[in-house]
Amino acid sequence: MLHVVNKSPYERDSLDTCMGYYQEGDAVLLIEDGVYGALAGGKAVSKLAGKDVSVLGPDMAARGISEEKLADGVKVVDYAGFVDLTVAKDKVQSWL
Amino acid sequence: MSQVKKFMYVNRRPPYGTIYAWESLEVVLIGAAFEQDVSLAFVDDGVFQLIKGQDTSGIGMKNFSPTYAALGDYDVTKIYVEKESLDERGLSLDDLQHLTYEDEDEDWAEKDSIQLVSRAELATIFAGQDVLFNF
Amino acid sequence: MKFTIQVNEGPYQHQASDSAYFFTKAALEKGHEIFRVFFYHDGVNNGTRLTTPPQDDRNVVNRWSELAAQHELDMVVCVAAAQRRGIVDDGEAQRNGKDATNIAPGFRISGLGQLVEGGIQSDRLVVFGD
Numbered sequence: 001m002l003h004v005v006n007k008s009p010y011e012r013d014s015l016d017t018c019m020g021y022y023q024e025g026d027a028v029l030l031i032e033d034g035v036y037g038a039l040a041g042g043k044a045v046s047k048l049a050g051k052d053v054s055v056l057g058p059d060m061a062a063r064g065i066s067e068e069k070l071a072d073g074v075k076v077v078d079y080a081g082f083v084d085l086t087v088a089k090d091k092v093q094s095w096l
Numbered sequence: 097m098s099q100v101k102k103f104m105y106v107n108r109r110p111p112y113g114t115i116y117a118w119e120s121l122e123v124v125l126i127g128a129a130f131e132q133d134v135s136l137a138f139v140d141d142g143v144f145q146l147i148k149g150q151d152t153s154g155i156g157m158k159n160f161s162p163t164y165a166a167l168g169d170y171d172v173t174k175i176y177v178e179k180e181s182l183d184e185r186g187l188s189l190d191d192l193q194h195l196t197y198e199d200e201d202e203d204w205a206e207k208d209s210i211q212l213v214s215r216a217e218l219a220t221i222f223a224g225q226d227v228l229f230n231f
Numbered sequence: 232m233k234f235t236i237q238v239n240e241g242p243y244q245h246q247a248s249d250s251a252y253f254f255t256k257a258a259l260e261k262g263h264e265i266f267r268v269f270f271y272h273d274g275v276n277n278g279t280r281l282t283t284p285p286q287d288d289r290n291v292v293n294r295w296s297e298l299a300a301q302h303e304l305d306m307v308v309c310v311a312a313a314q315r316r317g318i319v320d321d322g323e324a325q326r327n328g329k330d331a332t333n334i335a336p337g338f339r340i341s342g343l344g345q346l347v348e349g350g351i352q353s354d355r356l357v358v359f360g361d
Contacts, residue, residue, distance in 0.1 A: 001223060004357075006250070017108070017140055020180075021219040032246045058253070059246075079257035086355050087232055087263075093106070093222065094230040094358040096239065101351055116239075119272055122311060126343040130351065227350040230358045231239065231272070 002089035006032035006096070009044035014095040019047045021093070027052040029077070029085055035059045040071040048074065056082060101226040103132045107142035109231070111161070112152065117145050118160050120231040125163070128170035135174035135225075136167075137218060143181045146192040146210075161193065168197030168209055175209045178218050234258055235349030236268045239360030241276030242291035243284070248277050251359040252294055259302050266353045267305045268295075269346045270338075272360070275318045278308040280335035292335050299337030306338045307345045 003026060009015040015037045018028065028051055030037050037044045038055045054075040060066075067076055077085065086092050105124050111117040127134060138146060145164070152159040167175070175195060182188060195209040213221065222228065236255055240247035255265055270277050282292050299306050308318055314327070320334040334340065350356050 020215050021222055023219055023223055031250060079253045080261060082254055083258045083261055083263065086357055091225065091228055092355060092357050093228045094360065096230050096358065096360040099351065103350060116272065119312060123343050123346060127347040130347050132351065227356050229350065
């Protein structure tokens with residue numbers, strides 16, 4: 001399953017909830033305000049440890065977050081990569 | 097459309113403050129006619145949708161909570177409520193509507209629609225679905 | 232692969248419609264099929280041709296209309312949600328006695344069954360919302 005989170009973990013609990021359902025073989029994609037969850041040193045980043053996490057690059061760039069500000073192991077994808085992730089996983093759960 | 101898919105409607109929002117809960121329920125009712133393998137999950141604030149005794153007379157909005165009790169008539173019989181979400185909110189199953197359906201395979205015996213499941217159990221149930229509807 | 236895209240929020244207030252647009256475009260560019268784009272909740276507001284964004288901003292509605300024209304996209308606005316929010320085509324105007332229409336090119340108004348059918352017919356359902 002691909003989990004898509006579009007809310008900042010500092011405002012809403014969707015990243016937290018999402019991680020409660022993460023299973024082996026899943027992946028998480030942070031889009032829109034969700035990208036703030038991948039900031040290295042942020043309080044929320046511990047939730048991402050050991051998980052397959054990607055961030056949508058255009059949403060990062062728009063918010064002034066460069067790759068070096070991301071937590072270790074977090075990948076950056078573009079919209080084509082977003083599409084590829086939805087294809088690679090059997091279904092998508094959008095944690096709205 | 098002969099294939100049957102496992103459809104799950106995931107409800108994470110409370111009623112009335114926004115329209116998501118009500119309009120999601122409309123999808124469930126319409127979707128019932130398509131004879132898919134349907135289930136509902138109530139997680140996080142979604143559990144507030146099922147609280148019994150809702151009275152909207154003071155806010156000028158339609159009380160749609162009785163509709164949940166009719167889901168059994170639409171052959172929607174699998175309603176998963178996450179235990180952790182209830183616990184975190186100081187609620188128990190007794191605070192929720194008692195939803196039932198009549199099991200045609202067992203001489204129309206009345207059965208509970210709501211299944212209380214843990215987060216870990218629900219994660220496995222999510223994993224077994226074909227399509228997840230998020231509102 | 233066949234996709235159905237669901238858009239739950241209107242233009243400008245939320246990024247959801249923008250994200251859905253870029254996802255849809257990327258999927259088409261990769262050769263995937265978009266079975267349907269379904270607009271629900273406030274997402275039906277993406278289907279009005281009467282928006283006038285400032286010239287230096289993107290035109291969310293026109294962008295969808297143009298994508299639909301290019302790729303023969305099936306863009307469906309939910310009828311029940313549209314009635315609540317005043318998105319009207321000729322048929323709806325006639326049925327409900329309205330004196331105007333506002334549906335944008337490329338959009339059509341239809342029932343929720345179209346979303347459910349999208350879930351059945353597509354390999355993936357991707358939902359964009361608040």
